[in-house]
Amino acid sequence: MGMMRKVWPLTVILLFVFLASSSAAAKKIGILGFSAQPRYLEAIRGIMDELNEAGLGKPQAEFMIENAKANKAVAAELVKKFAAENLDLIFTIGTHSTLAALQEIKDVPIVFAQVYDPVAAGIAKDWQSSGNNTTGATTKIPLSKLIDSLKLFKPVKSLAVLYTPGEKNSEAQLRDLQALQTQYGISVIPVPLCKPTEVQQLLPIVLRTADALYITGSNLVDSQISTIVSTATRAGTPTISHLQDLVEKGVLLGVGPDSYQEGRLAGEKALRILKGEKPAAVPIETPGQVMVMINMKTVQAGGFQIPPEFMKTVTKKIQ
Amino acid sequence: MLRDKFNKSLRFRFLSIIFGILIVGTLVTSLAIAINEGITLRNSLKSEGRRLASYIALLSQEPLIMKDAIHLDAIVNEANTDEDVDYVFIYDAQGKPLTSPYASINYRLPEINAVLLQSSGNQKSQDIIRRIKATEPIVEVLAPITMGPNMIESKQIGTVIMGLNEHRMRREISKILLYVIIFNLGGAIVLGLVLFIASTNIVFDPITELAQASSRLAKGDLSTKVDISTMGEVKTLVNSFNEMVDNLEKVTVSRDYVDNILKSMINTLIVVSADNKIMSTNAATCKLLGYKEEELLGQPIGMITDSKDSNREIWMTDLLANDNVGNIEEFYRTKDGREVAVLLSASVMRDENQLLRGIIYVAQDITKRKQAENSLKESEERLHYLASQLMDAQERERKRIAQELHDDLGQSLLSLKLHLDLIARTLPPDLEKSREDCLHCLDYLIEIIENVRCLSYNLTPAVLDIGLKAAVVDLLDEFSEQRGIECTVDFDEIEGLLSSDQKINLYRIIQESLTNISKYSRATRVIVSLKNTGHQVDLSVEDNGEGFEVPEILARRGREKGLGLSSMAERSRIMGGTFNISSRPQSGTKIQVTVPLPGNRASAMIA
Numbered sequence: 001m002g003m004m005r006k007v008w009p010l011t012v013i014l015l016f017v018f019l020a021s022s023s024a025a026a027k028k029i030g031i032l033g034f035s036a037q038p039r040y041l042e043a044i045r046g047i048m049d050e051l052n053e054a055g056l057g058k059p060q061a062e063f064m065i066e067n068a069k070a071n072k073a074v075a076a077e078l079v080k081k082f083a084a085e086n087l088d089l090i091f092t093i094g095t096h097s098t099l100a101a102l103q104e105i106k107d108v109p110i111v112f113a114q115v116y117d118p119v120a121a122g123i124a125k126d127w128q129s130s131g132n133n134t135t136g137a138t139t140k141i142p143l144s145k146l147i148d149s150l151k152l153f154k155p156v157k158s159l160a161v162l163y164t165p166g167e168k169n170s171e172a173q174l175r176d177l178q179a180l181q182t183q184y185g186i187s188v189i190p191v192p193l194c195k196p197t198e199v200q201q202l203l204p205i206v207l208r209t210a211d212a213l214y215i216t217g218s219n220l221v222d223s224q225i226s227t228i229v230s231t232a233t234r235a236g237t238p239t240i241s242h243l244q245d246l247v248e249k250g251v252l253l254g255v256g257p258d259s260y261q262e263g264r265l266a267g268e269k270a271l272r273i274l275k276g277e278k279p280a281a282v283p284i285e286t287p288g289q290v291m292v293m294i295n296m297k298t299v300q301a302g303g304f305q306i307p308p309e310f311m312k313t314v315t316k317k318i319q
Numbered sequence: 320m321l322r323d324k325f326n327k328s329l330r331f332r333f334l335s336i337i338f339g340i341l342i343v344g345t346l347v348t349s350l351a352i353a354i355n356e357g358i359t360l361r362n363s364l365k366s367e368g369r370r371l372a373s374y375i376a377l378l379s380q381e382p383l384i385m386k387d388a389i390h391l392d393a394i395v396n397e398a399n400t401d402e403d404v405d406y407v408f409i410y411d412a413q414g415k416p417l418t419s420p421y422a423s424i425n426y427r428l429p430e431i432n433a434v435l436l437q438s439s440g441n442q443k444s445q446d447i448i449r450r451i452k453a454t455e456p457i458v459e460v461l462a463p464i465t466m467g468p469n470m471i472e473s474k475q476i477g478t479v480i481m482g483l484n485e486h487r488m489r490r491e492i493s494k495i496l497l498y499v500i501i502f503n504l505g506g507a508i509v510l511g512l513v514l515f516i517a518s519t520n521i522v523f524d525p526i527t528e529l530a531q532a533s534s535r536l537a538k539g540d541l542s543t544k545v546d547i548s549t550m551g552e553v554k555t556l557v558n559s560f561n562e563m564v565d566n567l568e569k570v571t572v573s574r575d576y577v578d579n580i581l582k583s584m585i586n587t588l589i590v591v592s593a594d595n596k597i598m599s600t601n602a603a604t605c606k607l608l609g610y611k612e613e614e615l616l617g618q619p620i621g622m623i624t625d626s627k628d629s630n631r632e633i634w635m636t637d638l639l640a641n642d643n644v645g646n647i648e649e650f651y652r653t654k655d656g657r658e659v660a661v662l663l664s665a666s667v668m669r670d671e672n673q674l675l676r677g678i679i680y681v682a683q684d685i686t687k688r689k690q691a692e693n694s695l696k697e698s699e700e701r702l703h704y705l706a707s708q709l710m711d712a713q714e715r716e717r718k719r720i721a722q723e724l725h726d727d728l729g730q731s732l733l734s735l736k737l738h739l740d741l742i743a744r745t746l747p748p749d750l751e752k753s754r755e756d757c758l759h760c761l762d763y764l765i766e767i768i769e770n771v772r773c774l775s776y777n778l779t780p781a782v783l784d785i786g787l788k789a790a791v792v793d794l795l796d797e798f799s800e801q802r803g804i805e806c807t808v809d810f811d812e813i814e815g816l817l818s819s820d821q822k823i824n825l826y827r828i829i830q831e832s833l834t835n836i837s838k839y840s841r842a843t844r845v846i847v848s849l850k851n852t853g854h855q856v857d858l859s860v861e862d863n864g865e866g867f868e869v870p871e872i873l874a875r876r877g878r879e880k881g882l883g884l885s886s887m888a889e890r891s892r893i894m895g896g897t898f899n900i901s902s903r904p905q906s907g908t909k910i911q912v913t914v915p916l917p918g919n920r921a922s923a924m925i926a
Contacts, residue, residue: 160421165393174389190389190419192396202426205435 027061027088027274032078032101034094035070037222039245039259043093043113046263047270054271068097070219075100083108089270092136095121095169096219102134109279112136113266114259116217116242118284120175121168128283135273135282137265139217139257141242141290143176146255147184149292150212150240152310153253160189160210162228164218173216173242199224200231207235215241215251225249233302247293248318252304254293261287291315330523334515341507348503349496356495360488364403365458368483371398372407372462376479379409379464383417383477392422398481399425405451405482406431408444409464412476416444430455430486448482456485525549525557532560541568587651587661589680590668591620598677607684609654620680626650626658634665638678642667651682660689707893710886714823721778724771732768739764786814787822791829791847798845802837809848813856816916824890825849825858825914831883832860832910840864840908851916855896858912866902887912 031047033040044065051057064085068075079100082090090110092098098112102123110133115121117140124130150156161177163170177188191206193199206213213232215221221228229250232239240253247254265287272282293316299306375398382390395407395418406424409417416423424447426432434454435447451457459482467473525547535543543564545557581588587604591597597615605612608623615623624631628650638644643666650658661682668677743757785793788810795806817825829847836842842864850857872884884900887910891898894914902908 165389165396165422171389178388189421190392191421192392192419194396194400198427201432202421205426205432206421208436 027056028064028086029056029061029270030064030066030082030085030087030090032066032068032075032082032090032092032097034068034075034092034097035219035222036067037094037245038248039243040093040114042245042259043263043266044091046260046265047091047113047267048263049260050264050267050271054267056271056274068100070223072096072100076104079104089274091266091270095123095167098123098134098136099168102132106133108133109270109273110134110136111266111270111273111279112138113262114139116140116169117172117176120172124284127285129280130284131280133279135269135279135284137262137269138284138286139242139259139262140172140176140286141256143173143242144180144184145290146214146240146242147177147180147186149255149310149313150238150253151184152313153307154212154238156186156211156238158187158189158209158211159214160191160206160212161214161216162191162193162206162221163216164220165192165194167216167218167220170216170218170221173214177214193218193220193224196220196224199227203228203231204235207232207237210237213237213239215239215243215246217241217243217246222246225251229298230301233298236302236304238302238304239298244291244293244316247295250295250298252295252298252302254295254316255290256293257287258289258291261289293318329526330515330519333518333523334511337511337514338507341511342504345500345503345507349499352499353492353496356492357488360491361458361485364483364485364488365460367403368458368460368481369462371401371404372460372479372481375407375409375481376462376464376477379477379479380466383409383411383464384466386417388417388419391417392419396422399423399427401425402428403483403487405455405457405484406448406480407482408448408480410478410480414478417477418444420444420447424451428484428486430484448480451482455482456489458483458485521549521551522553525553529557529560532564536564536567541571585683587680587682587684589615589620589623589682591678591680593675593677595620607653607659608651614654623651623653624649626652628658638665638667639675642669648685649682660685703889703892706889710824710890710893711820717778721775724775724778729768729771729775732764732771736761736764736768787817787826788814788849790826791849794826794830794833795845795847798833798837804836804842805844807844807846809846809850811849811851813849813851816851816856817914821894821914824894825856825912828858828887828890828910828912829860831887835883836860836862836864836908839867842907854916856914856916858914859909861907861909863907866904866906866908868904869900869902 029051031044033044048057051061064082064087066078066081068078075097079097082101083105087108090101090105090108092101092110092112093114095112095115095118098110098115098118099121101110112118112123112134113136115123115136115138118124118130118134118136118138119127123134124132147159150159159177161174163174165171174188174190178190180186181188189206189210191202193202213228215225215228225246226249229239229252233250233252238253239251240255241247241251242254242256243251244254244256244259265285269282269285273279292313294306294314295318297319298304375394378394379391382388382394391409395409398404398407399422402425404425405428407418408423411417423444424431424435426435431451434451452459459480462479462481463475464477464479465473466476525545528545528547532543532545541564545560547557549557581601584601584603587607588599588601589597589604590599597618597620600612600615604610605615608615626649630647631649634644634647643664645664647663647665649661649663651661652658662685663680663682665678665680667675668679670676739757739761743754743761746754746757748754788808791810792808795808798804799806833845836845840862842862844863846859846861848857848859848861850859887900888898891912891914894912896912896914899911900908901911
């Protein structure tokens with residue numbers, strides 16, 4: 001609820017922007033957010049800033065911004081609504097909303113953000129060319145970087161990965177980590193979470209054996225993040241994610257792109273399309289800048305010792 | 320107290336037995352159902368597990384080939400949403416687990432969760448399975464994952480191992496058992512209550528009522544009746560009880576009646592058992608003997624009947640032979656050792672088999688009668704003594720008178736005769752007249768002298784002088800001459816055998832008999848015989864006179880009773896012999912006297 005309270009004013013602002021720009025008969029742009037997660041909103045802010053700076057802001061363009069409220073059915077409905085409008089471009093935030101849009105809409109360019117691995121998720125054929133009407137910015141960083149960072153913090157042997165089966169984003173991260181097992185001498189333990197109750201059932205068991213907890217970005221994990229973090233912190237197990245907003249919510253370590261920057265990258269791609277390029281011709285990219293984040297509150301709560309070598313690599317401390 | 324009473328009561332036991340049987344029945348039924356259900360449910364669990372494992376194997380085929388562990392995890396994770404499933408592991412052909420333990424094990428189950436929480440950090444799936452198996456009731460099923468164009472040519476590329484827990488099955492069984500037990504116990508309670516109520520009405524209430532009635536009866540309340548409606552054997556029981564009470568009342572009343580009679584009897588009553596123990600007595604017995612009733616009961620009868628004068632052995636033989644004896648004079652010994660004369664009757668009690676059960680003695684105190692008898696006997700003896708003294712005195716007096724008559728009066732008269740004769744002879748002839756008178760007086764005097772001599776003779780028979788036979792012959796000669804009656808004498812020689820008193824008495828009896836014959840009989844012939852039988856002397860005086868009714872004569876009292884007969888009897892008695900008179904009208908009279916010779920005495924009697 002607290003999160004929602006923070007989110008609402010922003011939504012109202014965006015709605016205002018959209019209403020203001022509707023009068024101009026320029027571009028009509030739809031934005032479909034799968035949920036109102038902070039990192040999604042950050043991405044949208046990045047997109048809007050990028051468009052504004054390019055002169056395609058509120059007055060010049062007409063925006064339709066919708067929130068699927070983490071529901072695939074709602075997302076499908078909203079996609080149908082978008083399809084009915086004569087939109088010039090659609091931004092989709094999150095893997096689910098992208099997949100929903102791609103299923104319905106083939107003739108309008110779709111620019112996604114906050115997708116981890118569009119190839120693994122079946123959105124695009126290839127990072128260089130999607131082979132369809134999509135392109136976008138991803139959150140996928142080489143997870144080797146993440147493991148490097150983690151090992152710098154603590155010499156972990158086993159890494160439990162909390163993921164949600166069926167969520168492509170989440171599964172893709174697991175798969176990438178599994179691929180790194182041998183190389184880094186760690187054992188990756190998949191921990192599937194399907195229901196919120198399972199967090200409390202499974203986490204104590206997982207924490208008995210795992211040296212660290214990797215938290216993939218999934219809607220279930222997002223909703224249970226405070227429980228996960230507090231439980232792990234109490235057990236003295238470090239938590240790590242590639243998502244910035246999860247770190248802000250209490251995950252100890254974060255190694256990943258800045259959501260706002262990802263949004264700007266997506267905006268950049270959209271501008272190229274609006275200028276006439278085909279989406280398939282615009283490669284899919286992750287922002288080059290990788291942040292190393294640490295949540296100092298969690299450090300204090302868990303009494304974690306931070307090695308100085310790690311501290312040197314930290315780019316963002318969350319107080 | 321009440322509870323204790325209830326616990327001991329018949330109905331409590333009955334109720335306990337009913338409930339016991341029903342509960343045991345319920346438990347046995349439940350056990351049978353549990354076993355049966357257990358087998359059925361385990362089989363269905365196994366077949367369900369096999370089906371599920373086969374399905375998982377089918378689903379796993381492609382991801383296994385593709386080595387898509389996440390897909391396999393998703394499959395087993397999905398399978399683990401079934402609460403029967405404890406774990407599903409997928410192994411490759413080399414037996415290496417491909418699925419994550421967190422996906423493979425159904426940690427959602429509290430039991431498994433607990434096991435996992437307690438286990439150490441070892442994450443090997445084999446160990447986890449072993450641990451789960453050790454603590455959980457597991458049914459494990461395997462399904463091969465195959466790859467190939469058809470069933471025959473297929474090759475195994477992996478295995479699905481599925482562990483199914485029996486919790487749900489056990490819960491099901493528990494639920495069924497709970498229902499069965501509740502249903503059965505409910506049925507048992509209802510059935511038990513119905514049986515209890517029914518049996519209470521039919522059996523226990525009447526029995527309780529009977530028990531209370533019996534208790535009242537035992538305390539002596541003969542008015543006790545059981546008034547309760549029932550049926551069957553219990554009804555018979557109740558009726559029999561009431562009948563028994565009725566009969567008991569009658570019997571008791573009649574027994575009281577008999578008791579009262581026995582108590583108020585003046586005669587003593589003693590009932591003796593077959594072994595001669597006193598079984599019962601009455602108040603009269605106790606009063607006579609000075610014992611209390613309880614002192615007598617159970618004691619041998621000999622305690623009161625043993626007496627040196629008893630003829631018990633004699634009459635007891637009689638009693639046992641004839642079953643009763645009466646009017647026996649016996650003695651009872653009192654508590655203070657006195658002997659009381661009683662007139663005893665006894666009768667034998669026998670049972671239906673004629674075996675001796677006891678003897679009833681009824682006795683009457685005859686002490687007073689005895690005393691009266693004794694005094695009568697004494698006065699009789701004194702009378703006899705007086706009579707004999709009288710007769711002695713009479714004889715002596717007769718002898719003295721005879722002596723006087725003979726010696727004094729006879730001599731005087733003789734002297735007077737001589738004087739008168741002398742006078743007559745010396746009287747002058749002129750005084751012829753006087754001489755004639757004198758001679759006349761002399762004749763008269765001679766007659767007087769003869770009379771005196773005769774009187775003297777009669778007074779003192781010469782029997783002692785000339786012997787009894789001669790005296791009797793003399794007497795009869797004279798009697799025959801005077802009365803014209805033919806007399807016959809038939810005497811044995813007895814002179815030395817009898818005393819002088821006996822001789823006189825016999826003589827007097829004959830004399831008296833002749834007097835009677837001459838007075839009353841009008842007989843023409845008299846036979847007097849005296850026989851010596853060796854041990855006694857038999858005298859008989861027989862006439863052919865008119866005779867008489869003996870009882871009639873003997874019944875006369877006082878003077879009218881022929882003094883002659885009495886004195887004859889008395890004389891016989893004095894001699895220690897017997898006297899008998901036999902007579903009938905027109906048939907003559909016979910008097911018989913026996914005199915025992917020394918050593919052969921018997922008491923005199925009149926028949």
